[in-house]
Amino acid sequence: MKFSLLALVVGTVIEGSLTSQDQYEVFEKISVPAPWTPKAGIVDPEQSFKLRIHLKNKNIDSFHQKVYDVSTPDHPEYGRHFNRLELRDHLAPSDESYDLVLKWLESKGLAEKSSVEDDWIVVQGTTGDAEKLLDTEFGLFENLETGKFTTRTLEYSLPKTLHAHVDIIAPTIKFPSMAPQMSTIVKDFPAPPVQFSTSSVADVHDGLNVTACNVTITPDCLKALYKFKHFRASRRNGNEIALAGFLEEYAQHDDLATFLSIYDPAANGSDFATGLINNGVNLQQIVNGSQEIVEANLDIQYGLAISYPTPTTYYSTAGRPPETTPTEVDNEPYLEFLTYLLKLDKIPQTISISYGDGETTVPESYARTVCDLFAQVAARGVSVLVSSGDSGSGSNCSVVDPSKFQYAPAFPASCPFVTAVGATRYVEPELAVSFSGGGFSNYFPRPSYQDAAVTTYLSEHADPAYTQYFNTSGRAYPDVSAQGVFFHTILSGSDGLVSGTSASSPAFAGIVALLNSDRISNGLPPFGLLNPWLYSTGASALTDIVGGKSSGCSQVAGSGFPAVTGWDPVTGLGTPDFKKLRLASTGIAS
Ligand SMILES: *[C@@H]1O[C@H](CO)[C@@H](O)[C@H](O)[C@H]1NC(C)=O
Ligand SMILES: *[C@@H]1O[C@H](CO)[C@@H](O)[C@H](O)[C@H]1NC(C)=O
Ligand SMILES: *[C@@H]1O[C@H](CO)[C@@H](O)[C@H](O)[C@H]1NC(C)=O
Ligand SMILES: *[C@@H]1O[C@H](CO)[C@@H](O)[C@H](O)[C@H]1NC(C)=O
Ligand SMILES: *[C@@H]1O[C@H](CO)[C@@H](O)[C@H](O)[C@H]1NC(C)=O
Ligand SMILES: *[C@@H]1O[C@H](CO)[C@@H](O)[C@H](O)[C@H]1NC(C)=O
Numbered sequence: 099m100k101f102s103l104l105a106l107v108v109g110t111v112i113e114g115s116l117t118s119q120d121q122y123e124v125f126e127k128i129s130v131p132a133p134w135t136p137k138a139g140i141v142d143p144e145q146s147f148k149l150r151i152h153l154k155n156k157n158i159d160s161f162h163q164k165v166y167d168v169s170t171p172d173h174p175e176y177g178r179h180f181n182r183l184e185l186r187d188h189l190a191p192s193d194e195s196y197d198l199v200l201k202w203l204e205s206k207g208l209a210e211k212s213s214v215e216d217d218w219i220v221v222q223g224t225t226g227d228a229e230k231l232l233d234t235e236f237g238l239f240e241n242l243e244t245g246k247f248t249t250r251t252l253e254y255s256l257p258k259t260l261h262a263h264v265d266i267i268a269p270t271i272k273f274p275s276m277a278p279q280m281s282t283i284v285k286d287f288p289a290p291p292v293q294f295s296t297s298s299v300a301d302v303h304d305g306l307n308v309t310a311c312n313v314t315i316t317p318d319c320l321k322a323l324y325k326f327k328h329f330r331a332s333r334r335n336g337n338e339i340a341l342a343g344f345l346e347e348y349a350q351h352d353d354l355a356t357f358l359s360i361y362d363p364a365a366n367g368s369d370f371a372t373g374l375i376n377n378g379v380n381l382q383q384i385v386n387g388s389q390e391i392v393e394a395n396l397d398i399q400y401g402l403a404i405s406y407p408t409p410t411t412y413y414s415t416a417g418r419p420p421e422t423t424p425t426e427v428d429n430e431p432y433l434e435f436l437t438y439l440l441k442l443d444k445i446p447q448t449i450s451i452s453y454g455d456g457e458t459t460v461p462e463s464y465a466r467t468v469c470d471l472f473a474q475v476a477a478r479g480v481s482v483l484v485s486s487g488d489s490g491s492g493s494n495c496s497v498v499d500p501s502k503f504q505y506a507p508a509f510p511a512s513c514p515f516v517t518a519v520g521a522t523r524y525v526e527p528e529l530a531v532s533f534s535g536g537g538f539s540n541y542f543p544r545p546s547y548q549d550a551a552v553t554t555y556l557s558e559h560a561d562p563a564y565t566q567y568f569n570t571s572g573r574a575y576p577d578v579s580a581q582g583v584f585f586h587t588i589l590s591g592s593d594g595l596v597s598g599t600s601a602s603s604p605a606f607a608g609i610v611a612l613l614n615s616d617r618i619s620n621g622l623p624p625f626g627l628l629n630p631w632l633y634s635t636g637a638s639a640l641t642d643i644v645g646g647k648s649s650g651c652s653q654v655a656g657s658g659f660p661a662v663t664g665w666d667p668v669t670g671l672g673t674p675d676f677k678k679l680r681l682a683s684t685g686i687a688s
Contacts, residue, residue, distance in 0.1 A: 120257040122233045125264070127253035128271045131459050132497070133242040141236045141249050143226030150433055151199060151219040152265040152467050153191035161189060165477045165515065166547065169627035171635050177623035179479030182443055189474070191217050195263040202257060206231050218437060225249070232256070232267065239273065248274055248428060266463045268430045275459040276344060276431065278393035279452050279485035279535070280598030303526070312525050314584040314595055317362045317403040320605055323525060323581070326404075326676035329688055331615035333407040337624070338446035339611040340373070340411040341397040341604060344431045344453050348381045349394035349412040350590075357399045357588040365406040370398055376434040378414035384590060396587045396596045397452055397604045404608025408615055411446060413438075430464075432510070436471035445475065447614045447624040450607035451484045451516075452600035457509040457541060458498050465541050469513035476515045476627035481614070483607040483628075485599035486511045486518040486576035487535025490648035490658045491667070495567065498540065503653050505537050505568045511575045512539035517628045518575035520669050521582025521602040522643055528673055529661070530646030531583055535599055536659055536667035539572035547630040548574060551637070551665035559662040567654060577629055578640060579669040580606040609674045613683050620684045631683075632671060639678035643669035 130136060155161070167175045180188065199219055203212045208231065211223045221227065225236050232254035239248050254270050301309040305327060311319035321327040331337065343349060351369060358365045372380045384390055394412065402410040415435040439445050457465065475482055492498075492506025511518035520534040544552055552574045556565070582602040584595040614624045625631060632640070643661045648668040650657025659667045677688050 120259050122255040123258045123261065124253050125256045125261060126266070126271050126461065126463060128461060130239065130252065131273050131275075134239045134248070134273050135242055137238040137240045137247065139238040141225055141238060143224060143229065145225050147223055147225045147228050148429060149221040149223065149228050149231075149267060149269075150430070151221070151267050153195045153199065153217050153219065154263055154265055155189040155191060155217055155470065157188060158470060161477075162473060165473050165627060166545070166630060168477065169625075170547070170630040177626075179623060179626050180477045182440070182478070185440070185474060185477055186216055189217060191263070198260055198263055202260060203231075215437065216440070232270070234270075246274075265467050268433055268464065269428065272430060272461055272464045273459065274428060275455045276453050277455070278345070278347065278598075278600055279454050279488045279603075280393060280396070280596055280600040306525065308525050314586055315581050315601070316586050317400070320404060320581065323528075324609060324674045324676050326609060326612055329612055329616070329676060329680070331405060331408050331612050332619050333409065335615060335618045337611065337615040337618050338409045338411065339401055339405045339448045339450075339607065340413055340446040341401045342435060342449060342451040342453070343380075343394050343397070343412055343414045344435070346390060346416070347394040348379070348390055348414070349398040350382060350391055352382070353391070353395050353588040353590065354399055354402065356591060358403065360588070361586060362403040362406065365403055368402060368406060370402055370410040370412050373411050373413040375413060375415040375438045376429060376431075378416040380412065380414045392587070392589060392594070392596060393452055393600055395589055396585060396601055397450060399587055400585065400601065401450055401604040401608050404605060405448075405611035405615075408611045432468045433471070436468065436475060439480075440471065440474055440478070445478050445480050447480055447618075448607050448611040449475075449480060449482045450604045451482065451510070452598075452603050454485055454487050454508045454511060454535075456492075456497060457507040457512050457539060460509045462541050465509055465513070468510060469515060469542065472510065472513050472515040479624050479626040481607075481610050481625050481628045482516045483519050483603050483610065484511050484516045485535070485603040486520040488533045488598050488600075489535055490533060491537050491568070491650045493649070493651055495651035495653040495657065503567060503651075505650070505657065507537045507539050507572070507575075508535050511535065512542055512573055514542055514545040514573045514629070515627055517577045517632070518670070519599060519603045519606045520576035520579035521599045522579050522646070522669060522673055523581065523583035527645060528581070528641065528643055530579070530643055530648060530668040532647065532649040532658070533598070534576070534579065534582065534648050534668050536576050536648060536670070538568040538570065538574050538667070540569050542573040543571055544573055545629070547633045548577075548665070551633055551671065555662070555665050555667070559664070559666065564654075564657065567657065574665075574667055576667070576670040577632055578606060578671055578673070579643060580673050606674060609676055609679070612676065613679055616680055616684050616686065620686070622684060635682050636679060637671050639675055639682040640672035641675050642672040
């Protein structure tokens with residue numbers, strides 16, 4: 099929804115109108131988060147600046163319960179997802195909130211630069227406009243680890259009357275920290291592609307080459323290990339899958355073609371569509387080194403091959419305006435991506451995101467707003483899978499609170515409206531891999547769908563010596579896991595091996611897309627938020643991983659989580675068994 103601001107302001111009765119006496123008060127405030135440091139230098143007040151103001155949704159608490167209801171198998175509302183307009187009307191902020199904020203913008207001479215987009219008000223102005231509006235000063239900051247710059251502020255203010263009407267204003271105090279969740283890349287791996295024969299040979303069990311797949315992963319390994327080799331999804335039943343891309347990561351069409359011709363000849367010639375968001379691009383030549391394509395190629399090659407022939411989209415969301423100079427203001431990619439999705443009449447039913455931040459690096463208000471947007475996406479009948487992170491229980495036990503040691507959870511894995519995917523390696527048995535991220539949120543309480551699984555873990559398996567290092571009442575993750583080590587990936591024409599929960603998320607998402615295809619072809623609604631189903635009906639259709647342990651931090655000896663019987667904070671409920679999942683989902687045996 100986008101309409102003229104003036105039309106909205108004129109003719110509306112303003113209740114409790116804003117006067118010039120209305121005092122500004124600090125609305126949000128932080129101290130500089132590591133590894134950022136303030137830099138000398140003037141931020142050009144004329145530089146363009148897109149400010150997003152999120153108005154408080156009505157019904158937000160009952161809405162969370164509603165999302166769980168439509169996602170819970172034995173609930174009467176199960177599968178009754180919202181369409182775009184129903185959702186918008188259900189959550190629309192109050193007229194008073196629009197009126198007050200628009201009046202304020204008008205009083206600052208910004209009415210013409212502002213527009214309403216559903217529950218956001220977007221101001222396309224300059225840094226100078228934003229500074230005046232928010233009674234603040236933007237400054238330049240440098241990331242000491244990456245050498246990148248950003249323009250942010252450490253606090254901003256709003257007229258007091260508006261505090262009760264606004265959730266967040268961005269970009270302001272949230273520093274960019276999102277990163278692809280991959281840990282190892284081995285380039286130019288010399289081994290020739292593995293040939294699979296159907297003859298019964300010692301190293302092939304149920305179609306799985308246990309020698310080859312124990313070491314490196316191909317689509318054939320996943321098909322055999324997770325038992326979906328013989329299922330064929332529909333290309334034309336309306337089911338789709340999407341892979342999210344951020345941070346100038348570009349998925350390469352020619353590398354996908356090479357990958358399919360070597361590793362998945364049945365899908366040879368298949369290609370993906372591209373969705374460009376916030377001036378995003380999907381460049382097809384490497385400008386600046388292979389880091390620009392590794393994550394995107396991994397995601398698209400596995401997401402497409404596993405869900406084949408499901409139509410596949412790569413969404414490229416730009417974090418920065420075009421023609422970036424170091425002082426230009428980058429946007430908040432989750433906000434741009436999720437608001438874009440919510441404006442679509444039809445959203446792909448399965449989405450994988452292989453990017454994440456440390457939860458502490460994300461201000462709580464921002465995390466809540468983004469998690470609410472994930473809840474909206476789930477309410478539309480979409481399953482969002484995200485990497486659980488590549489630092490085990492957290493590699494630095496001092497980031498949460500420097501005065502006491504704590505494990506460090508990841509975001510958005512910690513949001514209860516996404517399905518977080520951890521990583522395994524090896525076959526017969528499959529084991530937890532040390533980097534697999536997992537733990538307990540400090541922002542989001544444990545949702546009821548995982549109460550039984552997590553309380554069992556805490557009472558029967560958690561080592562009491564370590565429970566002081568995490569928040570036992572928080573949302574626990576990952577929910578599930580999948581292979582995550584040494585995925586054959588074509589990078590600029592050569593074969594590389596990529597590892598990380600970055601690999602696990604598109605692998606698991608590809609299988610969810612197959613299950614959604616099966617549901618839709620059989621007249622059932624798509625899953626939407628998977629978790630309530632996974633923790634009930636789905637749990638016994640997953641393979642429980644009971645060996646291996648995640649890594650912890652140097653400050654606490656023995657930290658990290660071992661994989662145990664039942665749910666655990668390193669492999670969740672386990673890895674997929676498509677045949678069992680299909681039976682649990684549609685009742686069809688394959
Ligand atoms: C299994 O993989 C190994 C290692 O790549 C290979 O030597 C062997 O020939 C494969 N077995 C079959 C039956 O394809
Ligand atoms: C897989 O690799 C692990 C670690 O090297 C080894 O212990 C295990 O025996 C291997 N399993 C198979 C089936 O080759
Ligand atoms: C894949 O398709 C390309 C051209 O479309 C063709 O040259 C190649 O031989 C095919 N590869 C396989 C394994 O079918
Ligand atoms: C390439 O990367 C280097 C180092 O990260 C950076 O200084 C340079 O501006 C980048 N160039 C482009 C065209 O993105
Ligand atoms: C852990 O994080 C804290 C706070 O950001 C930082 O001061 C400290 O140097 C970090 N420690 C390690 C071992 O990285
Ligand atoms: C632990 O989690 C709960 C529930 O989300 C939260 O209210 C509380 O503030 C958290 N405690 C800490 C120390 O972060």
